[in-house]
Amino acid sequence: xxxxxxxxxxxxxxxxxxxxxxxxxxxxxxxxxxxxxxxxxxxxxxxxxxxxxxxxxxxxxxxxxxxxxxxxxxxxxxxxxxxxxxxxxxxxxxxxxxxxxxxxxxxxxxxxxxxxxxxxxxxxxxxxxxxxxxxxxxxxxxxxxxxxxxxxxxxxxxxxxxxx
Amino acid sequence: xxxxxxxxxxxxxxxxxxxxxxxxxxxxxxxxxxxxxxxxxxxxxxxxxxxxxxxxxxxxxxxxxxxxxxxxxxxxxxxxxxxxxxxxxxxxxxxxxxx
Numbered sequence: 001x002x003x004x005x006x007x008x009x010x011x012x013x014x015x016x017x018x019x020x021x022x023x024x025x026x027x028x029x030x031x032x033x034x035x036x037x038x039x040x041x042x043x044x045x046x047x048x049x050x051x052x053x054x055x056x057x058x059x060x061x062x063x064x065x066x067x068x069x070x071x072x073x074x075x076x077x078x079x080x081x082x083x084x085x086x087x088x089x090x091x092x093x094x095x096x097x098x099x100x101x102x103x104x105x106x107x108x109x110x111x112x113x114x115x116x117x118x119x120x121x122x123x124x125x126x127x128x129x130x131x132x133x134x135x136x137x138x139x140x141x142x143x144x145x146x147x148x149x150x151x152x153x154x155x156x157x158x159x160x161x162x163x164x
Numbered sequence: 165x166x167x168x169x170x171x172x173x174x175x176x177x178x179x180x181x182x183x184x185x186x187x188x189x190x191x192x193x194x195x196x197x198x199x200x201x202x203x204x205x206x207x208x209x210x211x212x213x214x215x216x217x218x219x220x221x222x223x224x225x226x227x228x229x230x231x232x233x234x235x236x237x238x239x240x241x242x243x244x245x246x247x248x249x250x251x252x253x254x255x256x257x258x259x260x261x262x263x
Binding site: 012015016050058065100133138149159 | 165166167168169170171172173175176177178179180181182183184186187188189190192193195196197199200203206207210211213214215216217219222223225226227229230231232233234235236237238240241242243244245247253256
């Protein structure tokens, strides 16, 4: 039992438990808090995979940005107190069956796969390599991403503007 | 940990997110399930990138995270508009286009 296995087991338990909380809790506001935990746990998985830069991006964009936006949307569409925020689910059995089938299908492929090679050495500093790639081979996609973000911003503003 | 452990974890999270998308009635709840599924895919991308020592997976994850944030912003703006027009965000009640 190495330290890495212990860390992976711990973060896997946290990630799976909080994911189940997201889909099962009847209170939508609690679901968002569980989602924040799940997103941070995903960031810790990135850390275990030697990608600290992605951990930072995950915290800033997902755990910071997305959770804030969703909380705002819930405040605008539901009341945070009272019973209106409670929500029921439907098709629980069918949904569980379909999800289980998808999981079994994926794991079926994983079982057939040949055992993976051990983790190769990571060449140099990841953050430096990411920065160089973003202004090198991936410069055009990065610019397109900027255009997409502007379009999304304008679109969201257009949708959510007040009438008149 | 071997690559399979990370992929199995990602598959589990993906299945849980799919369950949420299929069973939630509230449109915001469905969006939360989609977030979980996208996260699982990101874990897969980073795991493959790490075990093949290939930077492209890391960069793809960077792009998917940014695009997901944009998608959430637009999706929630649509949810707010729907709420303003129909006074509900229950996905079952949004059948305006039904013939």
